[in-house]
Amino acid sequence: MPALPSSVIEPVWDQFAALLPEHIDTHPLGCHNPRIPDRVIFDKLIQVLVLGAAYERIADSTCSATSIRNRRDEWITAGVFARLEQMCLDAYDKIVGLDLGDITVDGCIVKAPCGGEAAGRSPVDRGKQGTKRSLMVEARGIPIGCVVAGAHRNDSPLLRPTLERLARFDEGLGVGLPEDITVHLDAGYDSGKTRELLEELGCHGVISAKGTPLQADQRWVVERTNSWHNRGFKKLTICAERRARVIEAFIALANAVIITRRLLAEAWLTHRWALRPKRRP
Numbered sequence: 001m002p003a004l005p006s007s008v009i010e011p012v013w014d015q016f017a018a019l020l021p022e023h024i025d026t027h028p029l030g031c032h033n034p035r036i037p038d039r040v041i042f043d044k045l046i047q048v049l050v051l052g053a054a055y056e057r058i059a060d061s062t063c064s065a066t067s068i069r070n071r072r073d074e075w076i077t078a079g080v081f082a083r084l085e086q087m088c089l090d091a092y093d094k095i096v097g098l099d100l101g102d103i104t105v106d107g108c109i110v111k112a113p114c115g116g117e118a119a120g121r122s123p124v125d126r127g128k129q130g131t132k133r134s135l136m137v138e139a140r141g142i143p144i145g146c147v148v149a150g151a152h153r154n155d156s157p158l159l160r161p162t163l164e165r166l167a168r169f170d171e172g173l174g175v176g177l178p179e180d181i182t183v184h185l186d187a188g189y190d191s192g193k194t195r196e197l198l199e200e201l202g203c204h205g206v207i208s209a210k211g212t213p214l215q216a217d218q219r220w221v222v223e224r225t226n227s228w229h230n231r232g233f234k235k236l237t238i239c240a241e242r243r244a245r246v247i248e249a250f251i252a253l254a255n256a257v258i259i260t261r262r263l264l265a266e267a268w269l270t271h272r273w274a275l276r277p278k279r280r281p
Helices: 006-019 038-051 065-077 080-095 156-171 192-201 220-232 244-267
Strands: 102-111 129-137 143-150 182-185 204-207
Touching (some): 006 038, 006 080, 006 244, 038 065, 038 244, 065 080, 065 244, 080 244, 102 156, 129 156, 129 220, 143 156, 143 244, 156 192, 220 244
Parallel strands (some): 182 204
Antiparallel strands (some): 102 129, 129 143
């Protein structure tokens, strides 16, 4: 059984394959073993992401765990995962439209049993190693930026690097940012420094007050997206990677899948195409 339905994985692979750099054989005699097809490695990485299994358990006669890791690192160095995420955002904006007038940011702590660059003592798991994802979403919950750090880091100091990810819309996608942006935050960001930062960036802030019952407001969309990450991708729920750039690559791949799913679900009612699923995704 495939890790993802073909209606989702095929369009993601088509975009991914278009970004892959041309492989050049550097062996002086040209007698390397035949190169494992990129599609095989891609399918294995999807299985690792969705199932959360170790590379050794995913490896089989078609490719080894070492081949999966090496090709993964090769693609990370080439920036393929980050560019794939941007292409998916661009496609969603053209067909449905990104609503960047209201954005929400929140942190999510997950287990990191192997430690690493983005791990720290978790305040919600008896001091065990954990990783925090500071996630930013637009008004419908489409992920538009994420920063990883140790679980011991507070949400407030991660707000600046998270909001700085909005620059991708002026530089990479060309979507452009609206003049008025409202940032929705929970009580963990209720501080003078947060308000000074939002004023510096020219954003309005809707921040839940400390010491009062939780005000949901429009923050539910980021909670739903965090749930999509944790329930749909076991690799993100228990982060066994030690290097931050590998974690970011898997998050970018997961975001590409989420954006594609949402695009299919929303376009299913208004568009027709050859491989359109019979049921709404």
